[in-house]
Amino acid sequence: MKSEIISIGDEVLIGQIINTNAAFLGEQLLLAGMPARRTVVVGDEPGEIADAITAAWTRSEVVIATGGLGPTHDDVTRSAITAMFDSDLVFSEAVFADVQAFFERRGRTMLPVHRDQALVPACAEAIRNPVGTAPGFHIRRDGKHLFVLPGVPDEMKVMTTSHIMPLLRSICDTRIAVRTLQTTGIPESNLADLLGAPDSLPDGVSLAFLPSTYGIRLRISARDTRQGEAEELCRTASALIAAKAGDFIFGESTTTLAEVVGALLRDRGLRLAVAESCTGGTLAAMLTDVPGSSDYFNRGVVTYSNESKIDILRVDESILLSHGAVSPLVAMMMAENVRKSAGVDFGLSTTGIAGPGGATAQKPVGVVWVGFSSSDTSFACKYLFGEDRIRTRQRASQAALDLLRRHLLGFPRSSHIVSETVILT
Amino acid sequence: MKSEIISIGDEVLIGQIINTNAAFLGEQLLLAGMPARRTVVVGDEPGEIADAITAAWTRSEVVIATGGLGPTHDDVTRSAITAMFDSDLVFSEAVFADVQAFFERRGRTMLPVHRDQALVPACAEAIRNPVGTAPGFHIRRDGKHLFVLPGVPDEMKVMTTSHIMPLLRSICDTRIAVRTLQTTGIPESNLADLLGAPDSLPDGVSLAFLPSTYGIRLRISARDTRQGEAEELCRTASALIAAKAGDFIFGESTTTLAEVVGALLRDRGLRLAVAESCTGGTLAAMLTDVPGSSDYFNRGVVTYSNESKIDILRVDESILLSHGAVSPLVAMMMAENVRKSAGVDFGLSTTGIAGPGGATAQKPVGVVWVGFSSSDTSFACKYLFGEDRIRTRQRASQAALDLLRRHLLGFPRSSHIVSETVILT
Numbered sequence: 001m002k003s004e005i006i007s008i009g010d011e012v013l014i015g016q017i018i019n020t021n022a023a024f025l026g027e028q029l030l031l032a033g034m035p036a037r038r039t040v041v042v043g044d045e046p047g048e049i050a051d052a053i054t055a056a057w058t059r060s061e062v063v064i065a066t067g068g069l070g071p072t073h074d075d076v077t078r079s080a081i082t083a084m085f086d087s088d089l090v091f092s093e094a095v096f097a098d099v100q101a102f103f104e105r106r107g108r109t110m111l112p113v114h115r116d117q118a119l120v121p122a123c124a125e126a127i128r129n130p131v132g133t134a135p136g137f138h139i140r141r142d143g144k145h146l147f148v149l150p151g152v153p154d155e156m157k158v159m160t161t162s163h164i165m166p167l168l169r170s171i172c173d174t175r176i177a178v179r180t181l182q183t184t185g186i187p188e189s190n191l192a193d194l195l196g197a198p199d200s201l202p203d204g205v206s207l208a209f210l211p212s213t214y215g216i217r218l219r220i221s222a223r224d225t226r227q228g229e230a231e232e233l234c235r236t237a238s239a240l241i242a243a244k245a246g247d248f249i250f251g252e253s254t255t256t257l258a259e260v261v262g263a264l265l266r267d268r269g270l271r272l273a274v275a276e277s278c279t280g281g282t283l284a285a286m287l288t289d290v291p292g293s294s295d296y297f298n299r300g301v302v303t304y305s306n307e308s309k310i311d312i313l314r315v316d317e318s319i320l321l322s323h324g325a326v327s328p329l330v331a332m333m334m335a336e337n338v339r340k341s342a343g344v345d346f347g348l349s350t351t352g353i354a355g356p357g358g359a360t361a362q363k364p365v366g367v368v369w370v371g372f373s374s375s376d377t378s379f380a381c382k383y384l385f386g387e388d389r390i391r392t393r394q395r396a397s398q399a400a401l402d403l404l405r406r407h408l409l410g411f412p413r414s415s416h417i418v419s420e421t422v423i424l425t
Numbered sequence: 426m427k428s429e430i431i432s433i434g435d436e437v438l439i440g441q442i443i444n445t446n447a448a449f450l451g452e453q454l455l456l457a458g459m460p461a462r463r464t465v466v467v468g469d470e471p472g473e474i475a476d477a478i479t480a481a482w483t484r485s486e487v488v489i490a491t492g493g494l495g496p497t498h499d500d501v502t503r504s505a506i507t508a509m510f511d512s513d514l515v516f517s518e519a520v521f522a523d524v525q526a527f528f529e530r531r532g533r534t535m536l537p538v539h540r541d542q543a544l545v546p547a548c549a550e551a552i553r554n555p556v557g558t559a560p561g562f563h564i565r566r567d568g569k570h571l572f573v574l575p576g577v578p579d580e581m582k583v584m585t586t587s588h589i590m591p592l593l594r595s596i597c598d599t600r601i602a603v604r605t606l607q608t609t610g611i612p613e614s615n616l617a618d619l620l621g622a623p624d625s626l627p628d629g630v631s632l633a634f635l636p637s638t639y640g641i642r643l644r645i646s647a648r649d650t651r652q653g654e655a656e657e658l659c660r661t662a663s664a665l666i667a668a669k670a671g672d673f674i675f676g677e678s679t680t681t682l683a684e685v686v687g688a689l690l691r692d693r694g695l696r697l698a699v700a701e702s703c704t705g706g707t708l709a710a711m712l713t714d715v716p717g718s719s720d721y722f723n724r725g726v727v728t729y730s731n732e733s734k735i736d737i738l739r740v741d742e743s744i745l746l747s748h749g750a751v752s753p754l755v756a757m758m759m760a761e762n763v764r765k766s767a768g769v770d771f772g773l774s775t776t777g778i779a780g781p782g783g784a785t786a787q788k789p790v791g792v793v794w795v796g797f798s799s800s801d802t803s804f805a806c807k808y809l810f811g812e813d814r815i816r817t818r819q820r821a822s823q824a825a826l827d828l829l830r831r832h833l834l835g836f837p838r839s840s841h842i843v844s845e846t847v848i849l850t
Contacts, residue, residue, distance in 0.1 A: 011633075012448075012451075012464075013451055013460070013461050013462070013463070013464060014451045014452060014454075014455045014460055014461070015447070015448035015449060015450070015451030015452035015453075015455070016448075016451075016452075016633060016635060016644070017448070018443060018444070018445055018448045019443070019444050019447065019448070019464075020443055022440070022444065022466070023437075023440035023441075023442070023443045023444065024440060025440070026437075026438050026439045026440030026441075027439060027440035027441070028440075029439075030439040030440070035438065035439055035468075036438050036439070037438070037467070037468065037473065038438070038465065038466065038467055038473065038477070039437075039438060039444075039464075039465070039466035040463065040464070040465050040466075041447070041463065041464035041465075042462070042463055043462065048462065048463065052463070180441075187533065188495065188496070188497065189496055189497075189536050189538055189539065190536070192496075192497050192538075193536065208435060208436060208499055209495075209497050209499070210436050210441060210442070211495075211577065219436070219441060274727075276706075276709075279710075279713075280709055280710055280712070280713025280714070280718070280722075280725075281701075281706035281707065281708070281709025281710035281711075281712075281713060281725055281727070282706065282710045282713075283706070284701075284705055284706025284709070284710075284727040285704075285705055285706035285707045285709075285710045285818075286706075287705070287706075288704075288705025288706060288707075288727070288729060288818075289705070289814070289815060289818070291779075291780070291781055291782060291814060292782060293705070293729070294729050294730065297705075297729050298729065298730050298732070298733060299726070299727055299728055299729055299730060299732075299733035299736075299737065300705075300706055300725075300726070300727030300729070301724070301725070301726050301727070301737070302699075302706070302709040302713070302724055302725030302726070302727070303724055304713060304718070304719050304722050304723060304724055304725070305719065305723050305724060307723070308723060308724035308767065311724075311766070311767075312724065312726075312737070341736070342733065342736075354716075355716070356716055357716060357717060364530075366530075366531075384530075384531050384532045384533075386530065386531060386556070387530075387556065388556065388579060389714070389716060390714060391579070393710075393713075393714070
């Protein structure tokens with residue numbers, strides 16, 4: 001079965017609001033076994049709304065439209081659709097009771113305009129809104145389904161999961177299984193090389209590469225009429241990919257690298273401290289974004305000035321002068337000294353040129369040394385991350401976490417990205 | 426003139442990626458005076474891509490498509506469009522030189538697949554990609570324009586602002602003037618109250634409230650065929666609003682509060698250090714996201730454990746035990762001690778319950794004390810930021826910066842959000 005999503009609202013079209021509704025619905029439709037083939041965004045204009053819905057209705061069996069159902073003058077979806085289906089608006093006592101109950105719960109006064117929220121197209125069945133005033137509606141015709149929901153994300157979500165999804169599951173016997181593997185430390189093209197031709201995967205499995213600042217996510221999906229088989233196909237494909245991409249894979253789904261490293265540290269009762277120069281707090285923030293990180297994250301220092309590197313980290317002034325702050329020796333001393341002063345198991349550090357200023361011929365914008373220190377080893381790795389300041393800071397933080405993950409799991413260091421490694425202990 | 430946006434990629438359609446590209450392009454097209462009438466999202470399927478582009482191309486003078494230009498097998502946009510325009514791919518030496526230079530800058534090895542990035546449809550002009558390997562292209566026909574860009578947001582953005590926007594501005598004589606004022610420290614409904622009825626603004630001016638984690642942005646826009654008049658209307662409206670919202674406005678456009686505070690510090694030759702507990706590096710990262718912040722940002726410490734608060738910040742252990750780490754006294758001591766140990770002019774600190782764990786009856790999730798210290802005053806302010814961990818950390822960091830901004834500009838502390846203030850000097 002085919003499905004489409006229609007988002008209605010000027011504010012989405014002009015970028016005032018990011019279309020998170022379509023992302024939510026896209027995922028739900030995929031899980032229901034009828035992935036959306038198209039999403040269309042139109043403004044609050046009856047002709048455009050009717051056009052978009054008519055075209056989707058012609059192509060697909062299931063259409064979900066959101067937005068433009070509120071009580072104000074720019075909410076024209078309901079009347080556009082009523083006209084399109086040559087129907088009339090009728091007053092629904094049941095919906096009116098819901099609207100009244102909503103205002104009572106909030107202790108707010110109902111205005112005349114809210115009474116009109118109980119008007120529903122005669123050709124439709126109302127979908128009750130448990131968290132707002134605008135009902136949705138559902139039109140069935142010739143085995144096709146049009147669902148229309150309010151655009152407020154919380155209202156749209158609860159109405160989708162409580163009303164639409166059970167119905168879609170009952171009419172569609174295809175299931176899609178999805179697994180996402182997350183990699184870091186390897187560029188997209190090298191990863192594609194490593195995995196080889198897509199036909200090495202079982203029939204019926206698709207593989208997509210989803211790049212982000214932090215690495216490439218691999219989305220494996222399989223479609224089947226029996227849930228078990230699709231899941232099994234995904235599992236097999238996932239194992240095949242894991243055998244090839246091995247230690248570049250750090251987790252599944254939406255897990256962050258900081259969560260993975262945090263879980264490893266917590267399980268083993270180990271603790272971490274970090275010393276940051278070019279990442280300026282980004283690494284500590286990634287670690288402490290994880291709830292419960294105080295179990296293993298002891299402290300961080302952002303030694304942005306040479307003075308603070310000397311003060312807090314006891315980095316030797318003569319080394320700062322002779323080697324420069326952006327150097328493997330300083331990176332290692334930062335990692336080692338923060339580890340020792342905190343009395344913890346691991347120290348990580350970053351020092352580099354995030355840019356746009358500060359570059360020299362030997363040290364271009366994007367160069368970062370990441371330092372690592374444990375009781376038995378210290379080393380520093382050099383990375384080249386490109387010209388974007390914010391991205392360099394994020395990628396350097398991710399690289400530091402990956403050094404620790406690889407150390408904890410006994411993996412070798414990544415052969416990609418890192419262009420030079422110095423081991424001094 | 427009419428415009429449309431087409432986003433290409435299964436990952437967008439199935440909700441794995443939220444379509445921020447379309448929001449960015451929607452805003453840009455609005456600014457160019459040709460607001461998008463429709464956005465369409467299709468998957469990585471040549472037939473669907475050609476269908477969507479053909480339909481948009483029939484209806485509108487300007488079409489911008491993004492996505493599916495990378496080097497892997499699921500990147501099919503280029504071939505779909507080449508076929509649609511009955512053209513061929515030709516090798517571009519100029520693009521190839523860009524791709525080579527990209528790999529040299531990164532110190533990475535170019536693979537055979539990257540050579541193909543230099544293939545461009547013969548009917549198109551290449552749009553150079555300064556931050557990635559996939560070029561965009563531009564097809565002109567019968568006074569219409571089709572732009573095709575990579576889907577990686579940073580690449581798409583820079584190519585839009587540097588190449589497409591100047592061209593669109595030259596072909597469209599309608600101008601929309603836009604000014605955005607950024608506020609922080611005041612909830613949306615209070616701000617609306619403060620500004621009064623929208624009809625107090627000049628005719629032809631629209632005002633939109635755009636809420637974000639960091640505050641409410643006020644977008645003022647006016648449309649005119651003569652640039653001067655629209656600009657003038659926006660300026661007048663902006664002055665009227667500034668007179669009412671006064672010290673809640675910290676800047677214009679996309680300026681961050683960290684940039685504003687940074688510029689104030691630099692101008693006056695003053696320096697800052699921060700001590701973070703619940704924000705865990707977020708505040709330091711916000712400050713150091715700004716290029717050149719080493720001029721005024723001396724150091725940060727992330728004292729996540731009580732032990733590190735005692736070690737690094739010399740917070741009295743008995744006070745930690747009697748008052749708790751989340752207390753005004755500890756917030757003030759953290760700010761004062763980091764200022765003194767760094768030998769700088771200002772210290773800022775955060776200590777709170779970001780959640781989900783750690784709450785007590787007296788200290789619910791979302792409570793944060795922000796500390797401030799200068800040579801002549803120390804104080805702490807209490808905030809209640811709600812249940813979302815990440816948002817609380819961001820809002821607490823923003824609140825800390827706003828305390829410093831208000832201090833530097835001689836403004837009183839915000840009467841909103843802050844539910845309690847203790848001044849102990």
